[in-house]
Amino acid sequence: MDSIVSVIMQAGRTGIELALYVLLPIMVVMLALMKLLEARGVLAWVANALAPVLRIFGLPGLGIFAMVKLLLVSFSAPVATLALMDRNGTSSRHIAATLAMVLTMSQANVVFPMLSVGLNLPVIMATSVIGGLFAASVTYYLLARASASEPAVEVPVIVPGERRGTIEILAEGGQEGMKIALASLPILILALCFVYTLQASGAITLISAVLxxxxxxxxxxxxxVLPIVTKFIAGGTAFMGVVLDLMNQGLISAADLNRMAGFVTNPLDLAGVAIMTAAGKRVGRVARAAVWGALAGMLLRGMLHLLIF
Structure with a gap:
């Protein structure tokens, strides 16, 4: 019983430290800035301007909106965009390509906190875009061709008409960032508890020997082995918690982090796929094709990171 309590206390202490002292300030600032850019119409202008370029890769104009929200807010931020695409008549083929792209690229709630321990931001952003566009193309042109008979409806991104004060917008974005950080605390503690249990039981030692x-x-x-297994079972936030803990112990270096970042800093895991596909019925129907496309994009990203680092 003492060992169980010890594992729970260790997981709780580590989870709270990560959520309050790493994740919270990063998410508050980033989401406040994102909210301001969205309210001032910058994101909508960029999305509509890039629509012709994105169309080459099988993405609708809303695809850039999902991309920016993933890269600058969190892994759950594109869910609202996918839900809008599900409702507004966007073709299933375009939805599949967008979902594949989102599942391939890195999420802000993992990337930005890990910059403090040596994660290379320019490389992670560049490989995210390259891998995401590759995943979208593979999905649109090869894996989702069965949906080609649907009309390719595209809906432009609307510039917000309501004008509000800058301070009010920043405060609203900061509050949303705080909600995201605090909402991640329970799953972070539970995932760390699971990870520490695997360590205590010796399961990780066995898996490590095999891999x-x-x-x-x-x-x-x-x-x-430990953070990689954690990522694909419990998600990116749990991966971040385990990696930061291991780096504090000196077991993983910044170079190691950058080498594996192409494979693991994305929402392509059990939790991420479940959350994304919950955006709508049509999103769920194209999930299989999108996951296969995302796997192709993830492998490309992973190879790029191994070559660069």
Missing amino acids: APLLALLGLPEAA
Whole structure:
């Protein structure tokens, strides 16, 4: 019983420190700025301006909106865009391409807090865009061709008509950022509790022994097994918590983090897919094609990171 309580206390302490001292300030500032850009029509202008370019990769104009929200807000931010596309008549083929792109790219709630420990922002952003567009193209032109008979409806992004004060907008965005950070606390603690239980039971030692040759081939230490397993089971936020803890212990370096970042800083995991596909019935129907496209994009990103670092 003492060991169980010890695991829970350790997970709770680590989760609270990450949520309050790392995730909270980053999300408050980033979401406040995003809210201001959205209210002033900057995001809508960029989305409509890039629509012709995105169309080459099988993405509608709203696709850039989903991309920016993922890269600058959090992994759950594009859900609202996917829900809008589900309702407004956007073709299933375009929805599949957008979902594949979102599942491939890095989410802000993981990337920005990890900049403090050496994650390379220019590279992570560049590979996100390259991998996301590649995943969208593969999905649109190959994996979702069965939906080609649907009309390719595209709805422009509307510039907000309501004018509000800058301070009011920033405060609203900051409050939303605070909600995201605090909402991540329960799942973060539960995921860390699960991870520490795996460590205490010896399961991670067994998995590490099996995966050690593959990790050595990729130039990663055996300690990388724990965050990688955590990511695909519990999601990106839990991955971040485990990595930061291991880096504090000196078991993983900044170079190791950047080498595996292309494979793991994305919403392509059990939790992420479940949340994204809940955006609407048509989104759920194209999920299989989108996941396969996202896997292709993730592999491309991962290889790029291994080559660069």
